[in-house]
Amino acid sequence: xxxxxxFKILKKDAKTKARVGELRTPHGAIDxxxxxxxxxxxxxxxxxxxxxxxxxxxxxxxxxxxxxxRPGEKIVKEFGGLGKFMGWNGPTLxxxxxxxxxxxxxxxxxxxAKLLQENDEDLKQKPRLNKITEEGVTFQSHLDGSxxxxxxxxxxxxxxxxxxxxxxxFDDLESPKYSYAETKKSLERTNRWLLRSKKSHRxxxxxxxxxxxxxxxxxxRIESAKFADKNFDAIALGGAHSSKExxxxxxxxxxxxxxxxxxxxxxxIGEVDDIFNIVSLGVDTFDCVIPTRMGRMGFVFVSPPExxxxxxxxxxxxxxxxxxxxxxxxxxxxxxxxxxxxxxxVHHLFRARELLAYRLASYHNVYFLTDLxxxxxxxxxxxxxxxxxxxxxx
Amino acid sequence: xxxxxxFKILKKDAKTKARVGELRTPHGAIDxxxxxxxxxxxxxxxxxxxxxxxxxxxxxxxxxxxxxxRPGEKIVKEFGGLGKFMGWNGPTLxxxxxxxxxxxxxxxxxxxAKLLQENDEDLKQKPRLNKITEEGVTFQSHLDGSxxxxxxxxxxxxxxxxxxxxxxxFDDLESPKYSYAETKKSLERTNRWLLRSKKSHRxxxxxxxxxxxxxxxxxxRIESAKFADKNFDAIALGGAHSSKExxxxxxxxxxxxxxxxxxxxxxxIGEVDDIFNIVSLGVDTFDCVIPTRMGRMGFVFVSPPExxxxxxxxxxxxxxxxxxxxxxxxxxxxxxxxxxxxxxxVHHLFRARELLAYRLASYHNVYFLTDLxxxxxxxxxxxxxxxxxxxxxx
Numbered sequence: 116x117x118x119x120x121x122f123k124i125l126k127k128d129a130k131t132k133a134r135v136g137e138l139r140t141p142h143g144a145i146d147x148x149x150x151x152x153x154x155x156x157x158x159x160x161x162x163x164x165x166x167x168x169x170x171x172x173x174x175x176x177x178x179x180x181x182x183x184x185r186p187g188e189k190i191v192k193e194f195g196g197l198g199k200f201m202g203w204n205g206p207t208l209x210x211x212x213x214x215x216x217x218x219x220x221x222x223x224x225x226x227x228a229k230l231l232q233e234n235d236e237d238l239k240q241k242p243r244l245n246k247i248t249e250e251g252v253t254f255q256s257h258l259d260g261s262x263x264x265x266x267x268x269x270x271x272x273x274x275x276x277x278x279x280x281x282x283x284x285f286d287d288l289e290s291p292k293y294s295y296a297e298t299k300k301s302l303e304r305t306n307r308w309l310l311r312s313k314k315s316h317r318x319x320x321x322x323x324x325x326x327x328x329x330x331x332x333x334x335x336r337i338e339s340a341k342f343a344d345k346n347f348d349a350i351a352l353g354g355a356h357s358s359k360e361x362x363x364x365x366x367x368x369x370x371x372x373x374x375x376x377x378x379x380x381x382x383x384i385g386e387v388d389d390i391f392n393i394v395s396l397g398v399d400t401f402d403c404v405i406p407t408r409m410g411r412m413g414f415v416f417v418s419p420p421e422x423x424x425x426x427x428x429x430x431x432x433x434x435x436x437x438x439x440x441x442x443x444x445x446x447x448x449x450x451x452x453x454x455x456x457x458x459x460x461v462h463h464l465f466r467a468r469e470l471l472a473y474r475l476a477s478y479h480n481v482y483f484l485t486d487l488x489x490x491x492x493x494x495x496x497x498x499x500x501x502x503x504x505x506x507x508x509x
Numbered sequence: 510x511x512x513x514x515x516f517k518i519l520k521k522d523a524k525t526k527a528r529v530g531e532l533r534t535p536h537g538a539i540d541x542x543x544x545x546x547x548x549x550x551x552x553x554x555x556x557x558x559x560x561x562x563x564x565x566x567x568x569x570x571x572x573x574x575x576x577x578x579r580p581g582e583k584i585v586k587e588f589g590g591l592g593k594f595m596g597w598n599g600p601t602l603x604x605x606x607x608x609x610x611x612x613x614x615x616x617x618x619x620x621x622a623k624l625l626q627e628n629d630e631d632l633k634q635k636p637r638l639n640k641i642t643e644e645g646v647t648f649q650s651h652l653d654g655s656x657x658x659x660x661x662x663x664x665x666x667x668x669x670x671x672x673x674x675x676x677x678x679f680d681d682l683e684s685p686k687y688s689y690a691e692t693k694k695s696l697e698r699t700n701r702w703l704l705r706s707k708k709s710h711r712x713x714x715x716x717x718x719x720x721x722x723x724x725x726x727x728x729x730r731i732e733s734a735k736f737a738d739k740n741f742d743a744i745a746l747g748g749a750h751s752s753k754e755x756x757x758x759x760x761x762x763x764x765x766x767x768x769x770x771x772x773x774x775x776x777x778i779g780e781v782d783d784i785f786n787i788v789s790l791g792v793d794t795f796d797c798v799i800p801t802r803m804g805r806m807g808f809v810f811v812s813p814p815e816x817x818x819x820x821x822x823x824x825x826x827x828x829x830x831x832x833x834x835x836x837x838x839x840x841x842x843x844x845x846x847x848x849x850x851x852x853x854x855v856h857h858l859f860r861a862r863e864l865l866a867y868r869l870a871s872y873h874n875v876y877f878l879t880d881l882x883x884x885x886x887x888x889x890x891x892x893x894x895x896x897x898x899x900x901x902x903x
Contacts, residue, residue, distance in 0.1 A: 470864065
């Protein structure tokens with residue numbers, strides 16, 4: 116790892132692979148394990164960087180695909196890079212764009228968009244067509260139909276121009292419907308693309324993550340982990356959506372075959388019930404649109420005992436049952452929204468389709484996950500992770 | 510005026526009828542002249558009460574028509590009234606509902622909706638049909654088609670239940686297309702309804718404004734002003750939209766025929782170029798959706814010299830010309846948005862249809878008007894209103 120970056124493990128949990136660490140970047144250090152909210156188009160939807168600071172967010176993700184199309188990486192650079200452009204002083208991360216160009220290409224073709232938990236809003240924001248060759252992926256912009264090609268070299272070049280601290284090598288996403296042979300072929304392409312990504316990466320103020328794939332297949336996942344570990348200082352777990360059924364096994368195979376001392380990021384994960392599992396398996400950071408997307412749909416996180424594995428720790432605040440409820444969104448939450456507003460009022464805002472509804476629910480949900488990660492870090496340090504996990508396993 | 514309220518004039522401008530005053534209410538005092546942002550459905554769109562405090566907003570308006578239909582005044586009361594329901598500690602104001610039930614009845618019939626500066630978004634939120642009798646106005650909810658009747662008695666009862674500090678008597682809105690005879694007939698009905706409003710008003714912790722009408726006709730406006738002055742402790746100027754051509758004359762006739770010592774509110778006004786005129790004519794408070802509505806459309810206020818009478822002190826930030834602009838929205842503005850973000854970033858948010866766009870533009874616009882009112886109050890005290898006005902008359 117180059118000298119602008121450093122990953123220190125400060126405490127290991129005795130019973131699991133969970134650890135508390137510190138990932139130092141040119142824009143500040145990240146206490147891990149940490150949740151990373153998505154600022155897809157250079158904005159964590161409805162929230163300001165001031166909100167994010169108040170919440171305790173440490174690092175924000177931007178999507179390479181979206182930022183490339185609008186406003187374009189050159190504009191982002193002209194404003195000083197992703198952080199400066201959006202008024203965020205802390206660390207930033209961009210993904211490779213691989214997931215987006217895949218998710219309406221192969222994914223749509225194979226009818227797996229649903230499986231990827233996509234909704235209509237997403238579909239409108241996805242590339243219309245794509246063609247995958249050894250060179251890269253050709254796709255049409257969802258904005259104006261213009262043709263684009265994303266290659267390992269262009270993905271890295273775009274990410275260098277956007278200027279996030281943490282970036283990801285370009286990958287070929289596997290479909291969960293792929294056979295073993297197809298998955299193996301895809302992984303081999305990913306690995307060739309990762310080497311091209313590494314070769315084309317020039318900037319020393321960015322940490323390049325090698326991304327792992329291999330679908331649901333143990334030997335491919337192990338092969339992928341070893342390949343990424345050999346070539347990169349940081350590991351990103353990709354295609355987790357694709358192996359929902361044995362996701363935790365996939366994480367175990369990957370983490371178990373990479374250097375313990377390297378930071379591990381898991382892409383696209385953020386349900387409360389997944390968090391304890393992936394952290395216990397050794398994942399250090401993860402990103403997800405769930406808190407903001409679910410928030411905009413009226414789902415707000417609640418802690419135990421009201422929140423449980425069955426309701427996935429969320430309630431639908433737009434339901435009539437909350438119209439007269441004078442409680443805060445979550446009884447145990449100390450966020451600004453819970454200190455200031457009732458469920459009844461937020462319910463009203465959703466029914467009235469007031470913009471403030473989406474903002475308040477997003478704020479609470481991002482706070483909720485950020486605060487949960489803080490509790491998890493404290494529990495690891497206190498040797499009480501198991502107790503905390505039991506509390507959240509009802 | 511009952512003892513829970515008090516209006517003191519602290520300073521009169523030497524050359525105009527402008528004055529600095531203080532309107533005391535059970536929820537705090539309002540320094541006048543003051544702009545009152547609209548929280549139509551118990552939310553100033555996209556902004557929190559914390560934002561409003563930070564901006565310096567003193568009082569918030571809620572719309573009786575909207576709150577009656579959703580969530581219903583009983584729910585608002587159950588949460589402790591309008592302010593408590595929305596988490597706002599300061600004074601509140603509700604209108605009579607007369608404008609809303611009029612604006613798709615007679616207004617649509619006569620093709621004057623455009624003239625009332627309505628847009629599609631508004632039209633969707635308006636009652637579908639109405640029938641006016643001496644008793645009141647029958648209309649169908651824009652939400653579910655259910656039938657409702659609004660009378661002087663029910664308007665006051667709803668406003669008492671909603672519990673704002675400042676409330677308005679129920680009025681019959683005149684169309685700008687009405688003849689003299691029709692306008693006179695409408696005014697006579699308004700006056701009968703005002704007396705019924707006054708008679709049915711019971712709560713001592715609310716100040717009831719008598720609303721004036723009379724369209725564009727001098728003698729009717731004078732008659733209306735004298736009537737309101739005789740019967741009420743506070744005066745609201747109604748139907749200003751209806752007399753856009755001679756609006757300032759209408760204000761002059763009204764203010765000139767009411768007691769100087771009474772507070773004067775003007776309904777539905779808030780363009781920067783109107784503000785100096787109405788304040789100079791003796792208006793103390795006014796409300797308008799313009800800063801938030803225009804903000805959501807991408808129009809942000811700018812001060813002189815960039816802002817002028819021709820561009821109505823606003824720029825369309827969604828225009829391509831602002832894509833690379835590193836300036837704040839307004840170069841002279843000290844609001845949180847102008848201190849934190851560039852025009853280029855806000856431009857991007859509008860192009861990308863990010864929720865944050867509407868929030869940032871609304872925040873800036875409400876701040877801009879609130880700050881302008883502060884400057885106007887200071888100028889009246891300093892005897893420099895004319896200089897300030899000249900600066901804003903380019």
